Amino acid sequence: MAVRRSALQSGPSKNSGTRPGSSRGAAREQVDDAVRSGLLTGRFIPGKAVTLRGLAAELGVSPMPVREVLQRLAAENALEVKPNGRVQVPDMTPGRFQEVLKARLLLEPELAALALPRLSPKDADDLKAIDDDIDQCILSGDAESYMRLNHAFHFRIYRASASEVLLPLIDSLWLQFAPFMRTVYGRVGTVSLEDRHKEAIRAIEERNEAALRGAIIADINDGMGILGTEILTGKGKA
Amino acid sequence: MAVRRSALQSGPSKNSGTRPGSSRGAAREQVDDAVRSGLLTGRFIPGKAVTLRGLAAELGVSPMPVREVLQRLAAENALEVKPNGRVQVPDMTPGRFQEVLKARLLLEPELAALALPRLSPKDADDLKAIDDDIDQCILSGDAESYMRLNHAFHFRIYRASASEVLLPLIDSLWLQFAPFMRTVYGRVGTVSLEDRHKEAIRAIEERNEAALRGAIIADINDGMGILGTEILTGKGKA
DNA sequence: TTTCTCCAAAAGTGATCACATTTTTGAAAA
DNA sequence: TTTTCAAAAATGTGATCACTTTTGGAGAAA
Structure with missing residues (x-):
């Protein structure tokens, strides 16, 4: 068996046994980061079972922290616990x-509006840089990087709100649609993608709340629009 | 001291065999129900630590299922995991x-509107019955029963929507404000409570979506209004 | 009486184990 | 080749253990 190296494993598993040099809940956090990032970039396939021991072996930890993380993500509706106990990405x-x-x-324009007063010119510049990278990914068809960067773009805005309630709700939503989005991009590609990021950046620079709300709404509609047609027109299975 | 009987423990600790599905995840479900219900009725005090072994002993199970449930509820922001690992109800x-x-x-009127077409006359009658009990509790000052019934009233409506996304989000919200609400009722009493439940029931009977939305909005504002003034006018600690 | 120190109790974390159930597989039979 | 069925592997669950850190209190010193 010998602990197959996997895309999930960010680094070498030197964390095992000898020295728990990391602080409290290190293993759990490691697993949490790995699975969350895997979900957001679509490395988990909807309908495919996520096994406890499998993930544990892949990440070089015991099944224990994996159990807790999977329960957490199931509570956020990012994963689904089937009647027999198996855990999978919901279809x-x-x-x-x-x-x-x-x-x-309903929620994202509201949170963007909350964040607007706390967004600095530096944030706008960072967003521009992210958006440039996104354009690259769309052209080159790198769906995984696109998803990671698109998430980074939106949450760079949202996180500025310092929200403790709305932000976790939106977090849960993204975890729910991201894996599905990935399968769609895998089928239709990324070249047809359009976003309203530049409108959003301009609205931030101009401190225009209405324009920012509008850009977010348009961006969501654009991004989910092609997905919606894809799933609602007689599609078979992923 | 062996397994002290507690308000959390709904029945005898010998839960084996009686409940349906008592084999698969039975302990976890038992703990989950107990803690959720405890949070919604305000039996946990904000700021008070919830200990793993303590809860486990109280419910007559091992710490294992408790760990998973606490992680779940922390993921829903119903509980807070402090840097030292202690779990408590957030202030x-x-x-x-x-x-x-x-x-x-933002969310509850939307979900009520989604539920409206699926609410039957029998649902309206059930809601009337619940609302009558609520009036009793307000008069008698039974804050705990009031909270349980008020939750039952709202979620009897929301659950009819068969929602898989909005409902869990609202669930999370209720878990977040319920424990605080309880401390407020403990201070100001329940006699001053007003709700718009009768308006909501009438709107359901008349299949009037706008009226139902309005009743839900008014109910939220009424209920949280007195709480808001309470917390925002120089209050000290719970 | 107050404050500080030190030690014991308690708590969270991660690993391992035992067990029941489910899933998979592989061989035999049709 | 397809179907059936029993053995084997794998999985989730709950309990227990070992370890480290944190908390709380008893007791001594000022």
């Missing part, structure tokens, strides 16, 4: 998709 | 309170 359904879209449209 | 802050209020006003 997307039209109903779920419509609900996620509705929730995003 | 309410003005900022958090405003955010919860905002999120409730």
Whole structure:
């Protein structure tokens, strides 16, 4: 067996046994980061089971912290615990998709508006840099990097709000639609992608709340629009 | 001291066999129900530590299922994991309170509107019965029963929507403000409580979506209004 | 009486184990 | 080749253990 190296494993597993030099809850945090990032970049396939011992071996930890992390993510509806105990990425359904879209449209503009007064010119510059990278990824068809950067763009804005309530809710939403998004990009590619990031950046620079709300709404509609047509027009299985 | 009987423990500790599905994740579900219900009715005090072994002993299970449940609830922001690992009910802050209020006003009317077409006349009758009990509790000052019934009233409506996305989000919100609410009722009593439940029931009977949205919004504002003034006018600690 | 020190109790974390159930597989039979 | 069925491997669950850190209190010193 010998602990197969995996894309999930960020670094060498030197953390095992000898020296728990890291602080409290290090293993749990490591697993949490790995799985969250894996979900957001679409490295987990909807419908595919996520096994406890498998993940544990892949990350070089015992099944214990994995159990806790999987429970956490199940509580956020990022993972689904089936009646037999198996854990998997939930399959997307039209109903779920419509609900996620509705929730995003309600919450994200609100949080962006909350963040606007706390966004500095430096934040705007950072966002520009991220957006440039995003354009690169769209052209080159690098879906995984695109998803990571698109998440980074939105949450760079949202995190500025220092929100303790809305931000976790939106976090949960992204974890729910990201794995599905990945399968769609895998099928239709990324070249047709459009976003309203530049509108959003301009609105931030101009401190224009209405324009920022509008850009976020348009961005969500654009991004989820092609996904919606994809899933709602007789698609088979992932 | 062996397994002290507690308010958390719903029945005899010998839960084996009686409940359906008592084999798969039975202990976890038992703990989850106990803690959730405890949070919603305010039996946990904000700022008071919730110890793993303590809860486990109280519920007659090993610390293992408790760990998983506490992680779940922490992921829903119903509990807070402090840097030293201790778990407690988060203290309410003005900022958090405003955010919860905002999120409730955005999401709950939407979910009620989604539920409206699926609410039957029988549901309306059930809601009337619950509301009558609520009136009793307000008069008699039974804050704990009031909180349980008020939750039952709202979620009887919301659950009809069969929502998979919005409902868990709202669930998380209620877990966040309920323990704080309880401390407020303990201080100001329940007699001054007003709700718009009768308006909501009428709107459901008349299939009037706008009226239902309005009743939910008014109910939230009424309920959280007195709380808001309470917390925002120089209050010290819970 | 107050404050500081030190030690014992308690708590969280991660690993391992035992057990029941589920899933997979592989061989035999149709 | 397809179907059936039993053995084997794998999985989740709950309990227990060992270890480190934190908490709390008893007791001594000022």
